[in-house]
Amino acid sequence: MFTSITRASTSLLARCLVTAAVIAPCTAHSEAPVSAPLPKLLPWHGASEQLIVNKGDWVTPAEASAFRTTPNYRETRAFIDRLAAASPDIRTMDIGTSSGGRKVQLVTLTAGGSDPKTNGKPTLLAQAGIHSGEIDGKDASLMLLRDYVTGNRKLRQLVERANLLIVPILNVDGHERTGPYNRMNQRGPENAGWRSNGNNLNINRDYTKLDTPELRAVMDVINSYKPDLYLDIHVTDGEDYQYDITYGYTAAFASDSPDIAHWLDNSLRGRLDKALTDAGHIPGPLVFGVNPQEFSDGITHWTALPRFSNGLGDLRHTPTVLIENHSLKPFRQRVLGTYVFLEAALQALGEDRQSLEKAIASDQKRRPETQVLAWDTNKKPDLTVFAKQPFKGMAYKKAMNPITGTEQVVWLGKAKDYPELPVFADNVKAVEVRVPRAYYLPKKDALVLARLKAHGIQVSEPQRKSAKLTQLTVDGHEFAESPFEGHFRVSGTFSEKPVQVSLNDFVKISTDQPLGSLAVALLDPRGPDSLFQWGFFNQIFQRTEYAEPYALIPLAEKMLQQDPALKKEFEKRLQDKAFADDPRARMDFFYQRSPYYDQAYLKYPVLTEY
Structure with a gap:
């Protein structure tokens, strides 16, 4: 935002802020607001487009709008109610209430409507809308549930072997703060929700402190249902590249659940990548550029803190995957890729259940002597990650910009591969502690x-x-x-x-x-x-307790008389002129050494x- 604002525009801006809860488009100028121009798109077509239903009774709200919009909270719940009424295998329940009074819903899909806690099958938990502007997972879930209800044979076979739990909208209050100007760098939907919840807290930073009722509700679900795989579905910020569906998890080199990390690497990733590629998508790693002014400088292999889902999941020994769909790809393409991801993850659970359960049990039994609480980034890049298969990026140029007065990156909308792109891994121990018994x-x-x-x-x-x-x-x-x-x-x-x-x-x-x-x-x-x-x-x-001079000074004199070592220490401190010239510091010297001092401070x- 510019630091220089005219008096008239300041007044208008103040009215915008006051009426923000109404969510009417508003700018600090009288003319109509403009949309942020985004980089050019690569053309895309994929087999997953066959998933779209354009007619009949079961067209989802997003499909009905040709993926221009996403249904609001009331419309979403109404469609889910229709699904549950059409199939006994689908059940719904409210797991918590937001600060704004809206219910957070959980949808379960099991064969015969059995209890996923007791039916003995592995469970997939998919969570959408922790950032409600990033709502791809909700609309993909509605399509998948619709296909199950209408008799999709493959889905019915998958659900015979694994349970599916869905939180369609976690940040229900942010979901209703909609508008076309909530997500500057994202292609749709037009009515995207807001990042933070009704109390302006980012639920995606709350996995350790659990301040928000929404995330406490999710933790209840995790503790009750003990999912074998947890998917947290987001949309990215940042650079342009060819990948449309990116995802990641804590790597084995930094993991408190190394056996789970190996299963994610060796079993899940291959299945996900094949399914997405066969459907016409380009799966890739999480992308965090190290230099926004020069993408070719490389990316970071991020190790998440436990305030994030994948960081906490690693500590809990709950296999957790963070999905970050690329914000510059159209909403339609992102939703379809998410559908494929959900289906492939469900299939992986059914096919490789035993090895995953063995990995979870092994990690739960680990009792390490030390534990790393924070990781730093290795300054030496790894050039082998993209040695065989180059990073699928986009071309860019640097151009002088009159707004900033400096050179800025301009993405050109053309595919460009980056062989041996440097990868800087968060694999340097920053804080390591001894694990106590209790x-x-x-x-x-x-x-x-x-x-x-x-x-x-x-x-x-x-x-x-x-x-x-x-x-x-x-x-x-x-x-x-x-x-x-x-x-x-x-x-x-x-x-x-x-x-x-x-x-x-x-x-x-x-x-x-x-x-x-x-x-x-x-x-x-x-x-x-x-x-x-x-x-x-x-x-x-x-x-909260202090000393009065009329009591402390006689006490100090008595302490000096009784303790020669204290007297010697005091005389040494008096050689410091700043201490000697400060009566309060001199009295505090004795107060802190007296039995009257707050021992809990x-x-x-x-x-x-x-």
């Missing part, structure tokens, strides 16, 4: 306890009355300058010392459990997605047992 959380930290239980982490009463544990003290800390996702995040450095404590007021969180790795990520404060760094323990940074309340 953590002990004070019962008074009820919000933290509630979050742990919402994740499904097992919590128990201590079997001992007291124990010698390790406590961390914050030696230095820094708060963020602005809020992020409703929190002022904080980072710190720590020292540790043994403490003997009574355990009457604590609960125990053992790491000897399937979600032990997740417990470490949440409770070790050195991790970037720990509840500490999200601000759940900020109370330790405030002091800067003490991380979660204790550790090694």
Whole structure:
């Protein structure tokens, strides 16, 4: 946004902001708003176009509009109700309520309408609309469910072997904040929804802290149904390239679920890529350019933090795939590719169930001695990833731009391969910690306890009355300058010392459990997605009792008389002129060493047992 705005346009802009909830198109100019020009498209036709139904009683709302629009919340639920009424195999339930009062719906498709929790078949959970402007998964799901209802033989065979669970719209409030100007870099639908939820929180950053009712509802589903494969369906931002369906997951080199990562690499990916290619799509890896001004500099092999679905799924030992359809491809093409992806994933579950279940069970039994909580990017690129098959990119040029006064990338709409495109992997250990046997959380930290239980982490009463544990003290800390996702995040450095404590007021969180790795990520404060760094323990940074000079000064004199070592330490500090000239600092020196000082100040309340 330009920093120079006229008084008249500022007034109009203020009216735009006030009426934002109405979602009427509005700009800071009186003339009609313009759409952002996008790069030229490559022509596309594929076998998946045969999936489209143009006539009859079961045309989906997106098909009825020729994929110009997507149905709203009410229309979506009405179509799903019709599907459920037409087949006993389809069932619906509300799993939660948004802050705006809308219900989040779960659709289950099982053979004979059996309970996916108990029918003994592997389960696929597909989630759409965590970013509601990226709604491809919803419309692909409606088409797939329609085809099942109308007798598609292949789908019926697949559902005989695997269950399908669908969250059609996760961010239901953002879904209703529609408009043609919500997604500048995306080709459709015309009525795309909004990224954040009704409280302006990005649900896609909430997988560890679980602030949003929408994601707590998803976590209930994951804990209850224990899906064997979890698909989180998005649409990209960023560069132009030929791939229309890109996807990824935590790589084995950085995985807390290495056997699952190998199954995703060696079993699932081949099936997905073949199905998509046969249907006329171009599947590819997740693409994050390292330099927006020079794409040929390479891309990053991203290792997701647990605030994201694929990062959390890796810690939970829940096979999780992040789908990112390319935003510059038309909505129609993206929806069709998503349909193919869903069908292929369902087929993979049915065909290779045993090896996946074996991988999940193996990873759940892992009890590592150390755990990496954060990864850095390797500065040395890997040139082998695209050595045999070049990266399928697009041509671009650099041109001086009068808006920025600098050279900018201009995508040319022409295919261009990039052999040996550099890939910079997030495979350098940034934060690695020793895994303890258990953590002990004070019962008074009820919000933290509630979050742990919402994740499904097992919590128990201590079997001992007291124990010698390790406590961390914050030696230095820094708060963020602005809020992020409703929190002022904080980072710190720590020292540790043994403490003997009574355990009457604590609960125990053992790491000897399937979600032990997740417990470490949440409770070790050195991790970037720990509840500490999200601000759940900020109370330790405030002091509520203080000392009056008329009481503290006589106490300090008495302390000097009784403790020669303290006297010597004080005299040494007085050699520092800044300290010597500061009466408050001199008094604090004694207060901090007195028995009256707040012993909980800067003490991380979660204790550790090694």
